[in-house]
Amino acid sequence: MTDAEFLLWVRGPAFTTATFIMCAGLVIRFLEIFLLGRKADLAEARGSAFAGGFRTMFKRSIPDAGSFERSGFTLVSGYIFHIGLFIVIFLFVPHILVFEAATGLSWPGLPSNIIDATNVVTMIALLAVLIHRIKDPVMRMLSEFNDYLVWFVTFLPLLTGYLAFHRVGLSAPMLIGLHILSVELLMVLFPFTKLSHAFTLWMARWYNGAIAGYKGVQS
Amino acid sequence: MSGPSFERGYNALKEEIDAPTAAFFSSCVHCGMCAEACLFFTETRDPKYTPIHKLEPLRKVWKQEYTFWGKLGKALGLSRPLTDQDLADWESLVYDSCTLCGRCSMVCPVGNDITYMIRKLREGMAAAGHAPKGLIDATKRAVTIGSPMGVKLPALQAQIRHTEKEYDVKVPMDVEGAEYLCLLSSMEIMNFPEYIGSIARIFKKAKVSWTLSSQAFEATNSGIQIGVSDIAAELVQRIVDVAEELKVKAVISPECGHAYMAIRWDGPNLVGKRFNFKVVHILELLDELRTQGRLKMKDKEARKLTYHDPCQIARRGGVIDQPRNLLNMLADNFVEMPETGKMNWCCGAGGGVSSNERADDLRLKTFARKKAQLDTINVDAIVSACSNCRIHLEEGLEEYHMELPLLSLTETIAEHLAEE
Known part of the structure; x- marks a missing residue:
């Protein structure tokens, strides 16, 4: 297989397969959660479950002052790499073209040099997060293979993206091919690992806020 | 009813798992922030007291019974199933070091109601015969x-x-x-x-x-x-x-x-x-x-007062403004502790911990959190509205050589009622 053939394969059959696995996997995950159901609350409500759930879905993105004091590093590094990921995934012009081809939707992007800088900052934040996970006694105890795997498959597309952008070492088709392949790895693992928190956290926040809201407590 | 057994416990855990539980476990990214919200961790710095870690037996059951990969792993013998020994090992974490105070459920960035799940885990623990003797x-x-x-x-x-x-x-x-x-x-x-x-x-x-x-x-x-x-x-x-x-x-x-x-x-x-x-x-x-004007006071409380929110009344129960309205009616000098209301720190004795003698030392150790809160405001008395909090707070104050009267809000109101 030549470098060009490799690129065609990752952009074609491999991408279709990864997309299918990710979507089917997510549907399975959602069904696994929703089909478990939840008993109706028979206690007389004091507040609104809907308002509480809806509010908490958004409010939980802003931590309370005490958490900032006690878990400052986790919060700041977490904010940086999540926002960084959002910028490099959704605001890099070549990425927007891929989304446009798939969905027909398009939006303005940022200049490449800003994306490149953001990518570097995001990688540094992720490295700091990894070191923290290994060094912090609580995180070290909680962490399993899954947590490190998830870190690795998140970091890899950023690294291959950086190498492809700066044309380091290999041919351009091979570098872009490797970058796309690393994204496909992320997509395939997405539904079956902690990565799915990107979707399930909205449900978790909803339930937490709804349970509290029903009782008239803001959460 | 048959006696406790591992099978009964396991089945109870299976029955307790619902959509919120599955959403919560699916979302946990092991960030560890719940540890810093738990007074059993903050006062000991022992990682085993991390709230989400206390749920490990329940998480195992969820994974092996209700997820595709968990079921596959279990069928192929790739993952170790939950054992009676696991439940025995977790007993003290689930009962001695959790007051069901709900503070962790307030800080979890993905929104997990950890306390909701601890309550569920206790159903399985008790059915399997792994609950503390005192309780x-x-x-x-x-x-x-x-x-x-x-x-x-x-x-x-x-x-x-x-x-x-x-x-x-x-x-x-x-x-x-x-x-x-x-x-x-x-x-x-x-x-x-x-x-x-x-x-x-x-x-x-x-x-x-x-x-x-x-x-x-x-x-x-x-x-x-x-x-x-x-x-x-x-x-x-x-x-x-x-x-x-x-x-x-x-x-x-x-x-x-x-x-x-x-x-x-x-x-x-x-x-x-x-x-x-x-x-x-x-x-x-x-x-x-x-509000109906049916509480007439003869005078006001002169002492500088603060209010300790009992967790199940405030954070888990939604009664937060009422005691403050009453205290402002009752006293000219009512001050809040830092982190109060829905973010208040537990006294350390709720959720059955005070009925569990095995937890006595730990319970008094965690009182240091309340002491730290009280040290910042320098009040003349503490008011609360839970006799369990009250007994433990009194014990804690004595243990830490603090001389502060502990008042019941209802009793204090009665003392200041206007004569007919």
């Missing part, structure tokens, strides 16, 4: 005697006689058609009988129609602390039967945190039907009387 004994006494502390009706009658004589009030008993059925906690009957005199005086002056019941006076519910819903339901049903028989409009939960949770929020779900009467916490009723 098992208290629960047995609650079922057979009617009170976790073994308080019988004659003891209550003696306190009533004493109260009626001391305050020149009538304490109504078994009055059909009364507006409110008032419940008590055993601790109030045995340790703080002034509470009975206080409500009698307040209700007399505010002209509240109320009664106690000789059949159901106990509000606390060991069943929800140990995690046995059958027993919890039986204890709630006793109150429901009496409330319906006496045709009261509402039941008043006393100054006790988990009693409020048990009757107000868990009660209808435990017995499986909506109540045809209301449930109010005594602080809710007092605040209502205040």
Whole structure:
């Protein structure tokens, strides 16, 4: 297989397969959660479950002052790499073209040099997060293979993206091919690992806020 | 009912897992922030007290029973199934080092209600026979005697006689058609009988129609602390039967945190039907009387006061503004502790921890958190509204050589009532 053939394969059959696995996997995950159901609350409500759930879905993105004091590093590094990921995934012009081809939707992007800088900052934040996970006694105890795997498959597309952008070492088709392949790895693992928190956290926040809201407590 | 067994425990855990539980476990990214929200971690720095870690047995059951890869792994023998030893190993984490205070559920960035799941895990632990002896004994006494502390009706009658004589009030008993059925906690009957005199005086002056019941006076519910819903339901049903028989409009939960949770929020779900009467916490009723102008004070409390929010009343129960309204009526100098209301730090003794002797040392160690809070505000007295918090706070203050009076909000209001 030549470098060009490799690129065609990752952009074609491999991408279709990864997309299918990710979507089917997510549907399975959602069904696994929703089909478990939840008993109706028979206690007389004091507040609104809907308002509480809806509010908490958004409010939980802003931590309370005490958490900032006690878990400052986790919060700041977490904010940086999540926002960084959002910028490099959704605001890099070549990425927007891929989304446009798939969905027909398009939006303005940022200049490449800003994306490149953001990518570097995001990688540094992720490295700091990894070191923290290994060094912090609580995180070290909680962490399993899954947590490190998830870190690795998140970091890899950023690294291959950086190498492809700066044309380091290999041919351009091979570098872009490797970058796309690393994204496909992320997509395939997405539904079956902690990565799915990107979707399930909205449900978790909803339930937490709804349970509290029903009782008239803001959460 | 058959005796406890691992199989029963495992099945109980399977039954407890619902959509919220699955959403919560799916979302945890092991960030560790819940540790810093838990006083058992902050005061010991021992990672094993990380709230989400306490749920490991429940998570294992969820994964192996309700996820595709977990089921596959289990079928292929790739993952180790939950064992009775796992539950035994987790017993002290689930019962000694969690007061169900709910603070972790407030800080989790993905929104996990960890406390909701600890309550579920306790159902399985108890069914498998891995609950602390102190809680098992208290629960047995609650079922057979009617009170976790073994308080019988004659003891209550003696306190009533004493109260009626001391305050020149009538304490109504078994009055059909009364507006409110008032419940008590055993601790109030045995340790703080002034509470009975206080409500009698307040209700007399505010002209509240109320009664106690000789059949159901106990509000606390060991069943929800140990995690046995059958027993919890039986204890709630006793109150429901009496409330319906006496045709009261509402039941008043006393100054006790988990009693409020048990009757107000868990009660209808435990017995499986909506109540045809209301449930109010005594602080809710007092605040209502205040807004109606039925609480007249003769003077104000001169001391600088702060308020300790009992977790099940405030963070888990939603009664946060009422005590503050009452305190501002009662005192000119009411100050808040740092991190208060829904973010208050637990006293360290809720959720059955105070009934569990094995946890005594840990419970007093974690009081350092409350001490740190109190050290910043320099008050003359602490007010609270839970007799369990009150007993533990008094013990903690003594342990840490702090001389601070501990007041009940209801009792303090009664002391400042205007004369007729």
